[in-house]
Amino acid sequence: MDHDDLKDEWKDAREQADLERRLRHAMQRKPAPVGLKQRVLATARERRQHRHGRIWIFQRLAATAVLAAAFGGFAAYRQHEEHEKEVQRGEEATRQVLTALRITNKTLDRVSTRLAENSR
Amino acid sequence: MQRRILFAIALTLGIACATAALAQDELPAPSPIEKELASRASHVTEVTLNRSMLEFAAKFMDKKDGDNDKESQAARQMIQNLKGVYVREYTFDKDKAYSEDELEGLRKYFQTTDWSAMVRERTKGSAQGTDVFVKLINGQMQGLFVLDAEPRELSLVLILGPINPDSISQLGGNFGIPKDAVKKAQKEVRK
Numbered sequence: 001m002d003h004d005d006l007k008d009e010w011k012d013a014r015e016q017a018d019l020e021r022r023l024r025h026a027m028q029r030k031p032a033p034v035g036l037k038q039r040v041l042a043t044a045r046e047r048r049q050h051r052h053g054r055i056w057i058f059q060r061l062a063a064t065a066v067l068a069a070a071f072g073g074f075a076a077y078r079q080h081e082e083h084e085k086e087v088q089r090g091e092e093a094t095r096q097v098l099t100a101l102r103i104t105n106k107t108l109d110r111v112s113t114r115l116a117e118n119s120r
Numbered sequence: 121m122q123r124r125i126l127f128a129i130a131l132t133l134g135i136a137c138a139t140a141a142l143a144q145d146e147l148p149a150p151s152p153i154e155k156e157l158a159s160r161a162s163h164v165t166e167v168t169l170n171r172s173m174l175e176f177a178a179k180f181m182d183k184k185d186g187d188n189d190k191e192s193q194a195a196r197q198m199i200q201n202l203k204g205v206y207v208r209e210y211t212f213d214k215d216k217a218y219s220e221d222e223l224e225g226l227r228k229y230f231q232t233t234d235w236s237a238m239v240r241e242r243t244k245g246s247a248q249g250t251d252v253f254v255k256l257i258n259g260q261m262q263g264l265f266v267l268d269a270e271p272r273e274l275s276l277v278l279i280l281g282p283i284n285p286d287s288i289s290q291l292g293g294n295f296g297i298p299k300d301a302v303k304k305a306q307k308e309v310r311k
Contacts, residue, residue, distance in 0.1 A: 093174075094180055096173075097199055100167040103207045104279070108266060111239060111268055
C-alpha cells in the first residue's frame with residue numbers, strides 16, 4: 001500500500017467519523033423551546049378560524065333556525081291537536097246536553113198533555 | 121282525654137255532614153234495575169252529565185254560538201248553573217216490558233224528605249204512570265225528577281241544581297213543566 005492510498009483511507013475514515021458525529025448530534029434529543037406548544041396550537045386555531053370563519057357562523061345560525069323551526073312546529077302541532085281534542089269534547093258534551101234536553105222536553109210535554117187530558 | 125274524644129266526635133260529625141251535603145248534589149249511581157231494563161230494551165239513550173261537564177258544554181256553546189240564537193242562549197243559561205243531568209230513555213218492542221216493582225225501585229231514591237211529589241199518575245191494572253218529583257229548598261226548585269212510563273217507552277229524567285220553570289219553557293217552544301203544579305208544590309212546602 002503506497003502513501004496516497006493510506007492518505008485516502010485515513011481521509012474517508014475521518015469523514016465517516018465526522019458524519020457520525022454530526023448525525024449523533026442531530027439525532028440527539030433536545031427539549032422543545034419554551035411556549036412552542038402554545039404557539040403551534042394558537043397558529044393552528046388561527047388558521048382554522050380563518051378558514052371556517054363565516055361558514056361556521058352560518059352553519060350555527062342555520063342549525064339554530066332548523067331546531068327552532070322544528071320545536072316551534074312541534075309546539076304548534078301539539079297546540080292544534082289539543083284544541084281539536086277540546087273542540088271534539090265540547091261538541092260531544094253539547095250533543096249530550098241537547099239529547100238530554102230533547103228527551104226532557106219530550107217527556108215533560110207528554111206529562112203535560114196527559115195531565116191536561118185527565119183534568120178535562 | 122275528654123276534650124280529645126269530643127274533638128274526634130265533632131270532626132266525625134263534620135265530615136259526615138259535609139259528605140252528606142256533597143252527596144245531595146251528586147248524581148245517583150246507576151241502579152241495577154236500569155241495567156235490566158237496558159238489556160230488554162230495543163233502543164236505549166243514556167246521558168249522564170255532571171257539573172264540570174255541564175260547565176264545559178256551556179262554555180263551549182258560549183264560544184261556538186256567535187249568533188245570538190235565543191234557544192241556545194236559553195239552553196246555555198239553564199245548564200251553566202246545573203249540578204247534574206241524568207237522562208235515560210228505554211224503548212221496547214212489546215208492551216209490559218217492565219214491572220211495577222221495577223218502577224217502584226226507580227222511584228225509591230226520591231221518596232225522601234228532600235223531594236216532594238208534584239205529579240203522581242197511575243193507570244189502574246197497568247204499570248204505566250207518571251211521577252214528577254221536585255226538590256224545593258227555600259221555595260226554589262233545586263231538582264226535578266220525572267219518570268214517565270208508557271206502554272213501550274220508559275223515560276227517566278233527573279236534573280239537579282237551580283231550575284227556573286220560565287227558562288225551561290223557553291227551550292224548544294214548550295218545555296212543558298206545568299207552572300200551576302210548581303206553584304202548588306211550593307205552597308205545600310211553605311205550609
